[in-house]
Amino acid sequence: MELRLLQLITKPYASRLSGINMITEELAKKLIEQAEFNCSGELVKYNIDNILQLREEGAYLVIASSEFSKTSFVCYEDGTAYFLEDWQGSYPASEDEICDYRNWVTIDWKPSPIIFNGLPRVLFDL
Numbered sequence: 001m002e003l004r005l006l007q008l009i010t011k012p013y014a015s016r017l018s019g020i021n022m023i024t025e026e027l028a029k030k031l032i033e034q035a036e037f038n039c040s041g042e043l044v045k046y047n048i049d050n051i052l053q054l055r056e057e058g059a060y061l062v063i064a065s066s067e068f069s070k071t072s073f074v075c076y077e078d079g080t081a082y083f084l085e086d087w088q089g090s091y092p093a094s095e096d097e098i099c100d101y102r103n104w105v106t107i108d109w110k111p112s113p114i115i116f117n118g119l120p121r122v123l124f125d126l
Helices: 002-013 025-040
Strands: 047-053 059-065 070-076 081-084 104-106 114-116 119-121
Touching (some): 025 047, 025 070, 025 081, 081 119
Antiparallel strands (some): 047 059, 114 119
């Protein structure tokens, strides 16, 4: 229920509405903070350090940091996002590095079983 609510809240922030094909920092911040809460149960504030547009239209690599960690995640314009299961180690800093990581999870911490065209995906809801 909480995840569905987040999806409904964040989808209007996708910049498709503004005519610019890019997610906003506000959306990215909400996504990473929700993922942190779903993982640890803690409310941790994150800063969005960079949003890198990927070769696939509507896909982005977001670099984010908190007081205690720095990580990245893949985000799509529709608000779908994939996070690394372990935020304590290294993280991809470029598009070419994304496929080197195999431990991607959804915002509700379900495994993302495949890498398709170099990006984490779930082909259907399990």
